[in-house]
Amino acid sequence: MLASLMEAAGDIVVRLNHQGQILYASQRTIDLVNARRDLIGGALSELVCATERDALQAALADALATRQPSRIKLRIKAGDALPWFDFQLSAYAAPGDSGELLAVGRDVSSMHATEVHLRHLATHDGLTGLPNRALLSDRLRMAVAQARRSGHGFSVAALDLDGFKKVNDGLGHPTGDALLRVASARLIKALRNSDTLARIGGDEFVIIMPGAVSSADIKLVCGRMISMMQAPFEVQGHTLHVSASVGVAVYPEHGEDEVTLLAHADAAMYRAKETGKACCVVYDSTRIGQPEHDLSLEAAMFQAVTNGEFFLDFQPIVDARSRQIQGFETLMRWLRPGLGLVPPSRFIPIAETNGLINLLGAWALKASCVQLKSFQSVAKRPLYVSVNVSPRQFRQAQFLELLDQAIALSGIAGDQLLLEITEGTLMTDPLQAEAIMHKIVARKVRIAIDDFGTGYSSLAYLKRFPIAILKIDRAFIKDLPGSEKDAAICNAILSLAHHLQMSVVAEGVETEQQHQFLLERQCSYIQGYLTGKPMSPHSVLELLAATGIPARPVCAA
Ligand code: C2E
Ligand code: CA
Ligand code: CA
Numbered sequence: 290m291l292a293s294l295m296e297a298a299g300d301i302v303v304r305l306n307h308q309g310q311i312l313y314a315s316q317r318t319i320d321l322v323n324a325r326r327d328l329i330g331g332a333l334s335e336l337v338c339a340t341e342r343d344a345l346q347a348a349l350a351d352a353l354a355t356r357q358p359s360r361i362k363l364r365i366k367a368g369d370a371l372p373w374f375d376f377q378l379s380a381y382a383a384p385g386d387s388g389e390l391l392a393v394g395r396d397v398s399s400m401h402a403t404e405v406h407l408r409h410l411a412t413h414d415g416l417t418g419l420p421n422r423a424l425l426s427d428r429l430r431m432a433v434a435q436a437r438r439s440g441h442g443f444s445v446a447a448l449d450l451d452g453f454k455k456v457n458d459g460l461g462h463p464t465g466d467a468l469l470r471v472a473s474a475r476l477i478k479a480l481r482n483s484d485t486l487a488r489i490g491g492d493e494f495v496i497i498m499p500g501a502v503s504s505a506d507i508k509l510v511c512g513r514m515i516s517m518m519q520a521p522f523e524v525q526g527h528t529l530h531v532s533a534s535v536g537v538a539v540y541p542e543h544g545e546d547e548v549t550l551l552a553h554a555d556a557a558m559y560r561a562k563e564t565g566k567a568c569c570v571v572y573d574s575t576r577i578g579q580p581e582h583d584l585s586l587e588a589a590m591f592q593a594v595t596n597g598e599f600f601l602d603f604q605p606i607v608d609a610r611s612r613q614i615q616g617f618e619t620l621m622r623w624l625r626p627g628l629g630l631v632p633p634s635r636f637i638p639i640a641e642t643n644g645l646i647n648l649l650g651a652w653a654l655k656a657s658c659v660q661l662k663s664f665q666s667v668a669k670r671p672l673y674v675s676v677n678v679s680p681r682q683f684r685q686a687q688f689l690e691l692l693d694q695a696i697a698l699s700g701i702a703g704d705q706l707l708l709e710i711t712e713g714t715l716m717t718d719p720l721q722a723e724a725i726m727h728k729i730v731a732r733k734v735r736i737a738i739d740d741f742g743t744g745y746s747s748l749a750y751l752k753r754f755p756i757a758i759l760k761i762d763r764a765f766i767k768d769l770p771g772s773e774k775d776a777a778i779c780n781a782i783l784s785l786a787h788h789l790q791m792s793v794v795a796e797g798v799e800t801e802q803q804h805q806f807l808l809e810r811q812c813s814y815i816q817g818y819l820t821g822k823p824m825s826p827h828s829v830l831e832l833l834a835a836t837g838i839p840a841r842p843v844c845a846a
Contacts (some may be wrong), residue, residue: 303394
């Protein structure tokens with residue numbers, strides 16, 4: 290009965306002598322390994338993948354020595370033409386002191402395949418099958434480690450398709466997706482086997498190119514990618530034209546870690562876009578950024594991120610009439626140990642050009658929402674937080690994802706978050722800006738135009754874009770009420786906003802006279818030193834606890 294039970298079992302069942310020679314093999318074992326000759330007398334290890342034979346012998350010896358079952362995962366060859374199977378083998382010492390063993394093996398190939406598949410899904414982009422951001426980070430770290438050891442450099446290219454958005458918006462996502470698939474197949478053709486091509490979002494690709502460090506090498510590879518993207522794409526019955534802008538950073542000249550390299554490749558890519566698209570720009574710290582670009586400050590910035598030198602202050606925004614706090618604007622601070630505070634007007638423009646703004650901005654957004662939640666729980670009423678969003682961050686493919694994460698992570702409501710963008714952000718590519726804004730408003734998040742009046746102040750966009758709030762720049766407030774011109778500008782902005790059903794926040798209000806002037810013209814909100822300076826979250830919590838609004842009076846009679 291035992292024998293027929295073993296024969297019936299779907300598993301491998303073998304009896305072995307102490308040397309691992311097969312004394313008995315169940316029919317299933319014979320079928321599975323497709324044995325043409327008798328297995329009896331042969332060694333079990335011969336059926337096993339050569340690299341795993343020692344491990345098998347060790348497991349058998351262990352089972353005999355300890356008289357405890359010993360388990361091992363092995364690959365078994367099933368016939369010459371057949372694939373390897375993954376087996377989970379358990380070996381037991383036979384009762385008595387014959388020195389014999391019993392081994393039972395279960396086919397776990399399908400489980401193993403699922404595991405491999407899951408791992409692939411977590412590290413690859415579903416659309417193109419290319420490595421995703423997570424795997425890219427891994428490979429970049431490895432490339433850095435390897436380059437450090439070998440002394441051979443490598444380069445990182447950030448590639449962005451020009452004109453992809455038009456295809457996606459105009460012809461729909463299925464066409465956009467198909468285009469991305471064909472484009473990535475073309476890119477692979479332009480690269481060498483040792484290069485890594487990853488897709489990290491929408492139409493953004495990153496390429497790691499080992500050994501490509503001379504400008505001739507870089508030009509060659511990038512030139513090939515760019516020309517491949519320029520040939521028309523025949524996709525779903527459409528003939529489509531896109532191009533590629535590429536930015537390159539070289540290890541170690543342009544960065545010695547993966548964050549710096551990626552940020553610099555990205556900055557160079559933006560420059561390629563500015564210089565007319567369809568071209569390749571190699572990072573050059575002297576050309577990127579403003580004339581007053583400060584190299585030592587920039588180097589210190591990367592370090593400062595790692596050292597946690599950035600933090601956030603919050604400035605109250607109050608109701609002009611009641612002076613009750615409605616919300617807070619988040620203001621970023623950088624305290625350099627031993628050197629003091631660096632004003633944001635100095636470090637934000639640099640972060641804009643070297644790409645760090647994406648990292649800093651993402652942190653500021655998430656941290657602001659989380660912080661707001663703690664403010665609300667002390668104030669016991671819904672407040673809002675108003676976060677500055679830089680133009681570059683606003684256009685980033687992952688921005689909406691980040692927005693969702695910030696809201697989900699903190700548990701605040703969408704309408705408790707306000708994003709401050711500038712007129713410049715809107716005017717660079719109004720079509721794209723409009724599309725992003727609608728997606729933001731769909732999440733109930735409101736948009737404020739910061740520093741209003743200092744940029745284009747286009748009346749057309751005020752009508753067209755979903756803007757909830759205008760923030761009058763401090764420049765127009767500071768000489769109120771004396772300056773007739775500033776008074777006229779403030780009057781005009783306030784009346785315009787009322788007619789367009791927008792609220793107005795007056796920034797930089799320092800005196801009671803300014804406050805009075807604005808109040809008389811129905812300005813809804815005030816922000817300035819008069820009603821509250823930027824302060825630490827701790828001070829905000831103390832303030833909110835102290836000015837807790839008393840419960841509404843209840844008639845006790
Ligand atoms: P902003 O968005 O216009 O911020 C308002 C600025 O006015 C802040 O300067 C604030 O401290 C200052 N301020 C507020 N009330 C008064 C007042 O009554 N009198 C005077 N004299 N100043 C007042 P700050 O903190 O130096 O920030 C400067 C700029 O840096 C901000 O201008 C904003 O454009 C940028 N910034 C700050 N934090 C961030 C951030 O997290 N992300 C981005 N992208 N930009 C930021
Ligand atoms: Ca602002
Ligand atoms: Ca402002």
